[in-house]
Amino acid sequence: MVKVLISDKLSPRAKEIFEERGIEVDVNVGLEPAQLKEIIGQYDGLAIRSATTVTADLLESAENLKVVGRAGIGTDNVDKPAATQRGVVVMNTPFGNSITTAEHAVAMMMAVARQIPQANESTHQGKWEKSRFMGVELFNKTLGLIGSGNIGSIVADRAQGLKMKVVAFDPFLSPERAKEMGVKKVEMDELLSLADFITIHTPLTDGTRNMINKDTIAKMKDGVRIINCARGGIINEADLLEALNAGKVAGAALDVFEEEPAKSNPLFGNDKVVCTPHLGAASTEAQENVAIQVAEQMADYLLTGAVTNALNIPSVSAEDAPKLKPYMILAEQLGSFAGQLTESGIKGIRIEFEGQVAGLNTKPLVQAVLAGLLRPMTDCVNMVNAPVIARERSIDVAEVKNDRSSDYHTLIRLVVTTERMERSVSGTLFGGDKPRIVEIKGIGIEAELTKHMLYTTNQDKPGLIGELGTILAKAGANIATFHLGRAEEGGDALSLIQLDAPIDEAILKEIRDLPLVSQSKLLHF
Structure with missing residues (x-):
């Protein structure tokens, strides 16, 4: 009988879907790496979120493992080359939380524009500091998108609804798609020089690590505001802090950090920074969606060979x-x-x-x-x-x-x-x-x-x-x-x-x- 392990917290609906399809499923959340390694050999599939790290060492013990399903977009917690070498399919669910993450990015942009978290805390303390919290409008401002995939395109749509101008840098963005989105395709240096707000929607790779650093910040407009709800590590946090203190960057809104969980960070406590604990996909609807999708995709692959949203093998529809x-x-x-x-x-x-x-x-x-x-x-x-x-x-x-x-x-x-x-x-x-x-x-x-x-x-x-x-x-x-x-x-x-x-x-x-x-x-x- 096909057997799957859910090692991170997912909606109960995921377990139900596996069982409805005749797949035996164990839910064992919070395992230490050594504990997971000890039992992983029993399973054909592993369903995870961001807490479980699938390393080459773990895969060495996963002699029966055929698929790792990530309920969410980012798979930087999975050693994909090692999985591929071992013949393990790696899947994600790129659409289940796209709207939620895009909405969070827009909310963070508004929060940093109007200093809402800081004003909220001050008001709760009984202060009435109207003059302290002077914000800026989004209307008629230029938003620079770094990455224009599923999430970036939704952010662009929402920003246009706020009457913002949108420019985008993405090596894979075709002129036809840019026209369809209603954005202007530009090179990175032009985006940096034009944008009043910059929001990041790209995965963390060797090419994007520390993409926002002191050199790229120097090319930005004075008073720019930066939003990152994608992945920690794309922004060099030390360089960002220096630019915030110097006044080059007027504000930053960060949902992701170089090290997570971020219990301490040099940016914490800075009055120009809005922080949330990786909440991009944290909505009731999104969690239900990604749990359902990952269970359905994994079950389809294990039972019929259908491949959906795999990162290391061509997709094959159920049809x-x-x-x-x-x-x-x-x-x-x-x-x-x-x-x-x-x-x-x-x-x-x-x-x-x-x-x-x-x-x-x-x-x-x-x-x-x-x-x-x-x-x-x-x-x-x-x-x-x-x-x-x-x-x-x-x-x-x-x-x-x-x-x-x-x-x-x-x-x-x-x-x-x-x-x-x-x-x-x-x-x-x-x-x-x-x-x-x-x-x-x-x-x-x-x-x-x-x-x-x-x-x-x-x-x-x-x-x-x-x-x-x-x-x-x-x-x-x-x-x-x-x-x-x-x-x-x-x-x-x-x-x-x-x-x-x-x-x-x-x-x-x-x-x-x-x-x-x-x-x-x-x-x-």
């Missing part, structure tokens, strides 16, 4: 998963066939999709081919980590799609280039869901790949089939099916023989020693 399933089997078999026959270094592969399959989502099929190809050569390979292993081995991967008509309504062809030769193998689906090999090295042959297959290449001369059958009969090896193909009369030929049980190396050697045989190998599928 597409059944359509792709027989193709996934075929793709992996083609890769496995070539991988088991390959005896020298692979330089590159080409995967050709013809006919009906060319119109499908072929990215998962490419990864299935790679997984099958590499499995005979390395341990612990699957669809998730196969592309990484291929890159590590400097294997070039090319994909070709062609919807032209051929002898088959749908066809996948794998061409493997090694240090010695080029080998091709093609397959199709019979009856819509039954994988079949239909061509090997340009020779037509129709065969189902089963558990024990004997593959031979030979010269097309009389007597070989009899000799081959005699050797197998003497060894007590029963032939289930026998498939033959040849390039031309008297030329190169091959056979695929389905056996009821494997044969030992001595029998294989006897077959290889036959004068007409050039290669013989036992294959397993």
Whole structure:
């Protein structure tokens, strides 16, 4: 039975969804790293928020783990390269808390513009300091968005409702999308020079760490106000404090910090800073949404193979998963066939999709081919980590799609280039869901790949089939099916023989020693 662990506090609805789908689920919140490591091997899935850290060390003990689901957007608490290397899918829920986080950013912008928290505290103390809390309007001000994805685009929409001008810096923002959003796309330096308010909506990466620092602050308008509800570490806090004290930055509103939980911070107590304890996604609606989404996504993957919002594998919708399933089997078999026959270094592969399959989502099929190809050569390979292993081995991967008509309504062809030769193998689906090999090295042959297959290449001369059958009969090896193909009369030929049980190396050697045989190998599928 599939088993999932919820290790962080999620809405009870997440547990209910897993159970409704027939998945066994344990809720164990607040585990120490050593405690989690001790039990993680029992589970196929791990559902987390921000409290649990999924490290490479933890993953070493997670021998059954197939998916980590993050209820929320940020996954910097998950070692994604290590997860990918181990073949573990990492998912998040990028849409469940987008509105809540965007609204919090707008609220923080208003709070820092009008000094609402400071005025609130002063008034509660019985003071009446109207002249002390002189704010600024948002109307007609310029808002600079750093990052214009799901959350940034919502903030832009809300800011335009407040009659603000919006400029955006985002390397992935197309001119068409900028026009659709009603924002002006600019480079970073131009944004810094134009913006009265700057709000950050980008993940924490090596490229964004300390993005806001003394050098970028120096390029900003005097009196700028900065809002960060994205990730701590994007702003260099020491440089921000210096700019606040110097008056260069008029105010900052921070929901995230370099170190969390932030029990102490040099910015705390500064009268120009509004702080909240990472509340961006903290609304009743958002917590319910992300819990439901992560449970549904993880259940879909574990039960049907559907992949949604994964960060290290192509997405496969629940609708597409059944359509792709027989193709996934075929793709992996083609890769496995070539991988088991390959005896020298692979330089590159080409995967050709013809006919009906060319119109499908072929990215998962490419990864299935790679997984099958590499499995005979390395341990612990699957669809998730196969592309990484291929890159590590400097294997070039090319994909070709062609919807032209051929002898088959749908066809996948794998061409493997090694240090010695080029080998091709093609397959199709019979009856819509039954994988079949239909061509090997340009020779037509129709065969189902089963558990024990004997593959031979030979010269097309009389007597070989009899000799081959005699050797197998003497060894007590029963032939289930026998498939033959040849390039031309008297030329190169091959056979695929389905056996009821494997044969030992001595029998294989006897077959290889036959004068007409050039290669013989036992294959397993």
